[in-house]
Amino acid sequence: MAPLDDLYREIILDHYRTPRNRGELPTPPAHRVEGFNPLCGDEVTLYLELRDGRLADLKMTGRGCSISQASASLMGAAVKGKSLEEVEAALERFRRLMTVTETRLDDGGEPEPLDVRSLGELAALAGVVKFPVRIKCAMLAWTTLAQGLDEAAADAP
Amino acid sequence: MAPLDDLYREIILDHYRTPRNRGELPTPPAHRVEGFNPLCGDEVTLYLELRDGRLADLKMTGRGCSISQASASLMGAAVKGKSLEEVEAALERFRRLMTVTETRLDDGGEPEPLDVRSLGELAALAGVVKFPVRIKCAMLAWTTLAQGLDEAAADAP
């Protein structure tokens, strides 16, 4: 197994200690969606405000481990204000990052550099794949976001 | 484990090939009772005619292995015509014979000689205890008899 530093990069600890975009938004207009990891009890609630094809605003509450909370905070920073296409693309990139298998990491070193670069600060979470049980933690906010976007699209007039 | 001869004594094979008291009795006056070994499908049906405190007549049908059928046949020969006290005593003696543990047989040779002698031909079944799964076969007719006597007593006016 990889050393702890691969997991707890400074950016992650920073986002865990000082999470961005904490709080709530009035619903409506915002859409509220809850995510939940039954195995460890991690929770995240997202408030998504969609306007003119963009994720105009986003806030979140929740509690959980450093990885789930930092991932949520990093996600918020990465997707807030972006067009829905950009958000979808970020979601897809992050999913791919998290499904790079441990084996590939083991013999190939880092995952595809293009991916990582296009992720910006989120690349700090790349080390999580070396700790398979933590992948669920890192994914929690993202799957919740995906669900929220689906629900919001379904609700839209 | 003991050699086969301990199990398949000549008397047993004889009673298996030529079972005594086969047939049915009209009910009433006879009492009919069925016994059943769910593990191997052995069956025995007894017809018991009680008169004046005696097991005046007894017949049986059924199918099963040599041990269950020979034990039934030997039982019939041993208890037919006997007083109910004598039948009960035979039942008790046979039960004790069958619960002599294998261990005791192993270090003590034969079970208590008194028992065996008082059993007459039934002593041929003593070897069964060395084959634990067969004890159920040997007991089938006897537990059925015990049940039949109980039922008949309950039915009696």
Added chain:
Amino acid sequence: MSSFNPTRVRADVPLLHRQVHGRPIAYLDSASSTLPPRAVIEAMDRYYERHHANVHRGVYQTAEEATADYEGARAAVARYINAPGGAEEVVFTKNTTESFNLLARSWGASRLSPGDVVVVTEMEHHANVVPWFQLRDSHGVEVRFIPVGDDYRLDLSHVDQLLEGAKLLSVTGMSNVLGTRNDLAALARLAHDHGALFAVDGAQSVAHGSTDVARDGIDFLAFSGHKMLGPTGIGVFFARRSLLEAMPPFLGGGGMIADVRTDGFTPATGVARFEAGTPPIAEAVGLHAAIRYLEGLGPDAVEAHERELTRDALERLEGDFDGRVRVVGPRDVVDRGGVLSLDVEGVHPHDVAQVLDQHGVCVRPGHHCAKPLMHRFGLAATARASFGPYSLTRDTDALIEGLGHALSLFA
């Protein structure tokens, strides 16, 4: 190319090196339970010695390893039966029997209404009969039986009528009494044509040939580790993903919930919903090793080997005893596995097995948990000899010798 070599398989199985009553053991009871090769035993040892921990909820090294071992076994099972939806269609249970109870109590109890029909066959093991009777008693479903013909094969002459209104057809892949193999692909088509789902009891069939749920159109499949060179204490329930996802939980407890409060609970999603409590972890590891071992032998090679043994045994049983030993099952070896139920003239199966035991031959007397079939043929019991991948002609030699002894003893 498979490198199948039965002598080598035999060498791999520790129990076959044993003697009983001064004779080499001739194990002919694989239909009851198979004997595990050393690789299976050692995989479980290694698990307990190096990796054991409870699964799913641990982040420490051995807990991750145990989880990976356990989930790796699930993936191996999915591959072995060619589950179209992969590991997410494979639930671990304790045995085939629990798998059928899960099917009846979860899918059956939630999907069937009074008057709905479940069709089984007269050659089913009790595991695929009793749960349906229990569902009949609790939910009013009707249970119908496809009869078995005098040729020991399913009699499909009235099957359309029997399948009318059926919601499920549930059939054994191979009879544990007759050896008859059923044409699963054809039966699946029949079931589906009548709007019924198709369940298979794979307890006998999975270890003695290939299984392909995707190819054959199987909706549900149940089988046991201990009948496929694996350990006791583990079984498999396969269901197509769309079906599994709609099934409510069966057993309740830890691991199968999303949330529990003092006023109720929310079940988990996925296979976890059906795996309440600590699962058979070491047993999954053993099953995985058994699957690897069977894949190494090649399911088709195993089937061909056992077919050859069966052909030879059928011939000799007929030829050597002037008809005094009757095989209750098909006489040809097409669509037939290596199970030989014997009816020996004048000798009760219990006595047959007892005499054979003295020859080191292990056969099983009884109704083999298939009483409807026994009733059908007017039998109380048979003495059943059955082959496994490690069986050799010399096992049949010992069987024939012992049968001769039994016949002479009771003559």
Added chain:
Amino acid sequence: MSSFNPTRVRADVPLLHRQVHGRPIAYLDSASSTLPPRAVIEAMDRYYERHHANVHRGVYQTAEEATADYEGARAAVARYINAPGGAEEVVFTKNTTESFNLLARSWGASRLSPGDVVVVTEMEHHANVVPWFQLRDSHGVEVRFIPVGDDYRLDLSHVDQLLEGAKLLSVTGMSNVLGTRNDLAALARLAHDHGALFAVDGAQSVAHGSTDVARDGIDFLAFSGHKMLGPTGIGVFFARRSLLEAMPPFLGGGGMIADVRTDGFTPATGVARFEAGTPPIAEAVGLHAAIRYLEGLGPDAVEAHERELTRDALERLEGDFDGRVRVVGPRDVVDRGGVLSLDVEGVHPHDVAQVLDQHGVCVRPGHHCAKPLMHRFGLAATARASFGPYSLTRDTDALIEGLGHALSLFA
């Protein structure tokens, strides 16, 4: 006199010889699953290598041996828990969870009517909660919870009210989160005084002290092999004979029937009625070896050893971290086992466990399948360290060192 020597016990457990991340393993997750000593692994090996066969229906040598092994395990369990009616009161299941489902679906479903009350406690594992909710949904029974006080012990101040109309009181012998041991004899009297039966979740308590169902007046008891140095894949359900005899079958299939026809079935009598399908035979052999091993150590000696470890750990956890590590559970070691649920200031249990893993320390983060209890204390999760007979002070040393690291990393 017991010859209990924890260093020797440790030597007996192969997994404890392992290193992780270059450190000796400090296994502190026995409440999840214990580590089997070599004697348990070897007993199962020997079983598979020499005696394996399906039980009950065979007359050949190895089938008799396997049956004797299996039934011998049942007798050993009966002795270990002092079952007044002996082996006929011991049913083998797959785990504690199945045992509770058996209790709820067989006894519960047949004996309870809408409005009947089942009383559990806020400190129960989901295994002793979810089956009762399921029974509530199917049969309309009411489920009540005895609250847990701020002292982490049952709050019995309103227990008479709670037990009014109760048909069953079902309580854990020891909380897997708090370590709290409950006074089973007193609770049994309470239950019986209110006309209720008394069930105990022994999953945690059976391995860390003595269990005596006769002395304590326990009517039903459930526990798992893998939490008492035994294998996965086996559990026990004990019920007083008079209760067991009146219970209808649960799972249907082979082995639990007296007869099956195409129109119905008749269940078997005795424990067989509850053991459908091939049972966990090798696992029973392993459990037997575990019981022998525990009896050799002496349950009281094990309890005393773990109490001493707990006393020491409680002191150091309080003393070393200026209150930044809080133990969720009683602070004294009276009526308390070796389970330490930790709440570490500013560090999520997941992260605590992850950092500890680097120190070779195995603890479990999560809700420990006791969500009602977590809700009660407003916690989402704890990091739980728990002792076993093989635990040593040096495991606590490693824990303390790792906690220091976690606190500094997240400071």
